[in-house]
Amino acid sequence: MFQQNKHHQQQQQQQQQQHQQHQQGVVQSGVASAAVNNPSESIVAGNIYECSLHGILSTPSSTFIQRAKGMMRCEHPVSYKEMIFKSTVQSAGPSWVEGSILPSEIHVRYEKNNVYVRYVGVPQIKDNINAMIRNVVDIKSSETFFLYLENLGYVKDYEYFVDGYQYSTYNLSLFLVNHRRVLTDGTKGELLNKHSMVELQCLSGEEGFVAAAEYLNTYAEYLYPFVELIKFDHRLLTTDNNNNSNTQTNVNVANGGYNR
């Protein structure tokens, strides 16, 4: 999910600068946070990776929130609409064929009349690292970006509302959110899942995956009595020999309970 509230991110950045000496080589999230702290300032593109763990909160949220507040330093509400645009051009060949064109996705978040654009890469398969790792690029844009995407040949694939809270400390962010459908008139519909989704997330450079995953799992252990945070492995979305879909809990975790 996106790093959000400016004021919160400014506080986080200050903490990160102090804490980074201690967490050398773990994350470069101070770099990425700067982009959201002051969207008019760019960040070094490089390669930023989002390391995350997911879970479904099935226990009372009040006790979980108390634990989260105790562990984290900042809390602020999140509320935005996320739209996923997909390109319409693709070739018939598989991904490994030279010249093959696969449809690409661009995520656009609309929050308080601000437009944020995100590229989310395919999860990297690293069996020795207990966290989902995806390359991400975040930028700020304007409302004309929607028209621009249409002109580029992208169409809206699906969308949903996200409401909840973000708790953060140093290089970590914990999201407790609900997803809602978007009705035909653009307003919020019913909840996609009666349970809230929990995501623990930090950003890392290419050299810090192992340390970032350890960092995440250390925090996840403190949350274990309330929610089990796991690495979502998309390879588990398979069919068995009888061609029955193997609907793991991971599916609901990753999709936030909504249906495409």
Add this chain to the structure above:
Amino acid sequence: MGYKCIFSYKGQLPEMTKRIEFLGGVKVSTGTINCSLYLERVPDGSNLIPREFHLLLYDEKPKKCFTLCRDTIVETDREMVSILEKTNSYKKRQTTEALVSKYELGDFIIRVGTILFRTESRGILVEVEYTACSTPVTSPFNCTKLLSEFINGNLGPFPEPIQTSFDFSAYPTLPKSYSDLHTSYQYVNLFRTIN
């Protein structure tokens, strides 16, 4: 930001810089203006006409980029380039670059430099900005006449009088006041004409 007039002409760069310095212009900096054309990747052998867009980068605005597709222009963080490369749906096909020197001359800022297309010179780029003008583009009190007098009277002579008014009415998404988006439209139209 003041209103800008951007044009090119076939001449010698030293002649233009001498005229500017003779008028009292002071060189303050140099930079580049980069305009890249991206074409949509289409399957081999298909009859699809690839879409295209132009991407503008200014050295003076290292954190921003401007992308123009059809009649829509968007200002984003410069990492938009990274997003476009990673999504792999568009590929850069050609680049036009202008190496410009910036001069300050009273209320005017003049940028002048050589336009390069594949290392080949395509003329001299001149951008004249009147910083004192802040009226909307469509206002009858805009500075196009003043710019015309300044450019044609002081920076010339030119083979034909330089037109200083640009019709932005075809681009409804532009703000009312002159901005970097208006400048980017002028640059893209200029580079399209040259190439």
